[in-house]
Amino acid sequence: DVVLTQTLVAQPVRLGDQASISCRSSQSLVHSDGHTYLEWYLQKPGQSPQLLIYEVSNRFSGVPDRFSGSGSGSDFTLKISRVEPEDLGVYYCFEGTHDPFTFGSGTKLEIK
């Protein structure tokens, strides 16, 4: 199975600062159809995960443009340009390229 590695806790950030979260895959996430199915989810305290970014860099409907995704192959990054209080929670990367689908272990975003 693919292993997605995330740091457990992100460097604490101040509100309004930029945050960056990384996800490294044990295998390339390029699908045979040419797409890269690497997604980012945010799970706020007490809530279900919500989709932020799909296929590396596409923001899901309603997601603020302060969220952006980048990367290729097996190395990916989620950036939050100006952290707001509602951005707190655990961020998971996910890959839908290989069987079985797998999630990263999650990165908790903390405020300084």
Place this chain on the structure above:
Amino acid sequence: QVKLLQSGAALVKPGASVKMSCKASGYTFTDYWVSWVKQSHGKSLEWIGEIYPNSGATNFNEKFKGKATLTVDKSTSTAYMELSRLTSEDSAIYYCTRDTSYYFDYWGQGVMVTVSS
């Protein structure tokens, strides 16, 4: 708007089974797969398997074969997951999701299952 409404929390005895539901609305139920995801307490997420309502076709994570059974009722746009031979390792929150084939764009609110005598 797309909604996935899951059944309520369950307290079940070891060795028993539990069946939970996920009622979809706001989209054509038969056009999308439904996936199920497990989240053990304080831990990450695991994909259990998926079902395509139009045909009933299923795919499973090998880890959950024999543990989870997925079914649908197209007439009510409802997906079901049954977990069998429950142990304490099955205590978790279980989510249903709308599955585009490659990722999950909408999630239910989750069902907490507690296995205890």
